[in-house]
Amino acid sequence: MSHTNLFDEVKRHFEIVSFISQYIKLKKVGKNYVGLCPFHAERTPSFTVNGEKQIFKCFGCGASGDVVSFYMRIKGLEFKDALIELAEKAGLKIDQRAFTEKRKEKDLVEVNFKVAKIYQHYLWNSPLSERARAYLKSRNLSEECAKTFYLGYAPSEGRFLASMLRTQKIDLDLAVSAGLLKKGEDGSYFDLFRDRLMFPIFNEKGECLGFGGRALGPEAEPKYLNTPESRIFKKSEILYGLFQSKDYIKKEGKVFLVEGYFDFLSLWERGLRNVVATCGTALTEKHIQKLKPLADDFYLLYDGDIAGAKASLRALSMFLKEGVFPQIISLPEGEDPDSFAQKFLKDPEEFKRELSKFLKEATAFVFEFYRLEYQKNPSKVFNEVLELFQGISDPVLLQRLKRELAYYFQVSESDIEKKLRRPMQREVKPQLESQLTREECFIKNIAQYLVNFPEDIPELESAGLKKLLQENFSSGIYHQFLMKILELKAEGYTSFLEVPEPSFQEILGDLLFSPPFEDRKQALEDIKRFIGVELQKREILKIAERLKLLQRAGKKEEVESYLPQINSKLRLCKDLKKH
Numbered sequence: 101m102s103h104t105n106l107f108d109e110v111k112r113h114f115e116i117v118s119f120i121s122q123y124i125k126l127k128k129v130g131k132n133y134v135g136l137c138p139f140h141a142e143r144t145p146s147f148t149v150n151g152e153k154q155i156f157k158c159f160g161c162g163a164s165g166d167v168v169s170f171y172m173r174i175k176g177l178e179f180k181d182a183l184i185e186l187a188e189k190a191g192l193k194i195d196q197r198a199f200t201e202k203r204k205e206k207d208l209v210e211v212n213f214k215v216a217k218i219y220q221h222y223l224w225n226s227p228l229s230e231r232a233r234a235y236l237k238s239r240n241l242s243e244e245c246a247k248t249f250y251l252g253y254a255p256s257e258g259r260f261l262a263s264m265l266r267t268q269k270i271d272l273d274l275a276v277s278a279g280l281l282k283k284g285e286d287g288s289y290f291d292l293f294r295d296r297l298m299f300p301i302f303n304e305k306g307e308c309l310g311f312g313g314r315a316l317g318p319e320a321e322p323k324y325l326n327t328p329e330s331r332i333f334k335k336s337e338i339l340y341g342l343f344q345s346k347d348y349i350k351k352e353g354k355v356f357l358v359e360g361y362f363d364f365l366s367l368w369e370r371g372l373r374n375v376v377a378t379c380g381t382a383l384t385e386k387h388i389q390k391l392k393p394l395a396d397d398f399y400l401l402y403d404g405d406i407a408g409a410k411a412s413l414r415a416l417s418m419f420l421k422e423g424v425f426p427q428i429i430s431l432p433e434g435e436d437p438d439s440f441a442q443k444f445l446k447d448p449e450e451f452k453r454e455l456s457k458f459l460k461e462a463t464a465f466v467f468e469f470y471r472l473e474y475q476k477n478p479s480k481v482f483n484e485v486l487e488l489f490q491g492i493s494d495p496v497l498l499q500r501l502k503r504e505l506a507y508y509f510q511v512s513e514s515d516i517e518k519k520l521r522r523p524m525q526r527e528v529k530p531q532l533e534s535q536l537t538r539e540e541c542f543i544k545n546i547a548q549y550l551v552n553f554p555e556d557i558p559e560l561e562s563a564g565l566k567k568l569l570q571e572n573f574s575s576g577i578y579h580q581f582l583m584k585i586l587e588l589k590a591e592g593y594t595s596f597l598e599v600p601e602p603s604f605q606e607i608l609g610d611l612l613f614s615p616p617f618e619d620r621k622q623a624l625e626d627i628k629r630f631i632g633v634e635l636q637k638r639e640i641l642k643i644a645e646r647l648k649l650l651q652r653a654g655k656k657e658e659v660e661s662y663l664p665q666i667n668s669k670l671r672l673c674k675d676l677k678k679h
């Protein structure tokens with residue numbers, strides 16, 4: 101079964117209202133169902149499900165789509181994986197190719213976990229691991245903690261892993277795909293990680309996706325080496341420790357974010373267990389989306405230096421765009437979470453109390469960060485701070501920020517609002533009817549018609565729709581959207597809901613939720629006539645341009661020869677309009 105067929109099958113199998121009801125409470129209002137949006141924080145429901153069209157849309161955050169896109173979002177899955185999981189739930193047959201890919205991912209995860217156990221065994225049992233064990237001890241990490249996270253040691257001898265895998269009869273090429281071995285030109289295999297303390301990295305399901313390795317030699321570069329990025333190992337999505345800490349996070353409703361493996365383990369050892377770490381990369385929206393369903397309160401706990409403060413600012417801005425107001429723990433200069441935790445080895449409770457003393461509200465942190473510079477260069481700081489807060493769509497957050505920023509900069513809230521709004525309008529968002537020009541209104545109307553009746557695309561194309569669009573008829577978002585739809589249709593897309601582009605989906609959802617066409621046939625005729633008139637008008641304009649040039653050049657006879665052509669076009673326009 102191909103993807104497209106599977107997609108249709110899956111959609112036929114799951115009725116969207118009852119499907120979504122498994123996740124949130126829906127109430128019938130008119131012919132729609134509404135509930136609290138699971139994708140952004142809200143108190144009054146703006147999440148709407150339309151059973152007739154089998155789609156959902158949130159009027160708060162703009163999330164929209166069908167049953168598959170809902171599942172993708174709520175589970176944090178890629179389109180393909182969501183489809184496969186749903187198909188499995190529905191007991192449908194799955195395309196062999198997609199299945200083999202899935203199979204291969206499972207194999208990679210398996211080989212990773214086997215290797216994690218090999219390194220772990222080596223760490224605790226080989227005399228050659230003495231230095232690694234001593235190192236853990238020097239960082240005050242217990243054996244129990246190290247074992248919970250499957251820490252291991254990769255020896256410096258470069259053929260260790262290859263020979264271990266061979267004796268365990270594990271396919272070496274699989275280990276190459278997993279980024280654990282490299283294959284030399286002579287066909288021999290050698291280890292990627294050498295003389296490193298190994299941190300296996302699990303996803304939230306407990307699947308081992310890759311490794312981070314810290315060099316033990318003082319001169320070794322780089323200090324940290326990660327599994328190369330691959331289909332399964334994506335640093336921008338993985339949070340270290342989440343598998344072990346997620347129950348603590350859920351229970352407390354709070355999560356601490358740190359930047360490194362040792363920060364994480366050190367806090368864990370000290371009894372602070374609702375923690376996750378990014379794996380040597382800046383925080384991304386994917387990370388935040390993973391954490392949002394688990395916690396209400398978010399604490400950024402980065403290094404107490406300028407780099408840490410800058411990382412906090414970046415992360416803060418990322419959080420705000422996701423509709424979350426985090427708090428920041430700003431450690432004393434020179435401390436990092438690990439070193440700070442080490443000070444309270446004997447009393448974990450005191451450690452937690454001490455941490456809370458450095459807690460700052462996000463805006464307070466920002467203002468303090470810029471305090472000195474603000475005195476020197478207020479307008480630069482003003483712009484930088486507002487830049488940081490761009491792109492926030494949550495109205496409650498926005499209101500609060502406006503108030504705080506206005507107070508801090510001693511300007512009016514409307515000045516702040518203007519500043520904050522500016523770049524957001526450049527973003528692709530459904531627009532209000534009143535902001536559209538007459539042309540854009542027509543284009544929107546055509547777009548709305550075609551998302552509902554895509555089978556009429558060929559008919560409108562032969563009526564000259566493409567030509568009209570290429571004439572630069574209008575330039576707004578619906579124009580781009582319509583072009584995209586024609587492209588997709590040409591590429592053979594049957595359902596636009598399948599297009600994995602959030603901004604596209606947002607407009608699509610908006611159009612699908614608009615009131616339906618009462619008389620479809622009439623609507624189609626109106627659109628065709630409109631296209632005809634507009635194309636004629638454009639022709640006339642072009643001729644008029646030419647005439648102007650001829651007139652200027654004094655070519656009177658040629659000017660006159662154009663008159664019949666113009667008259668006939670004008671008549672055509674009039675006729676078209678009359679119907």
Ligand SMILES: [Zn+2]
Pocket residue numbers: 137138139140147158159160161162163
């Ligand atoms: Zn929402």
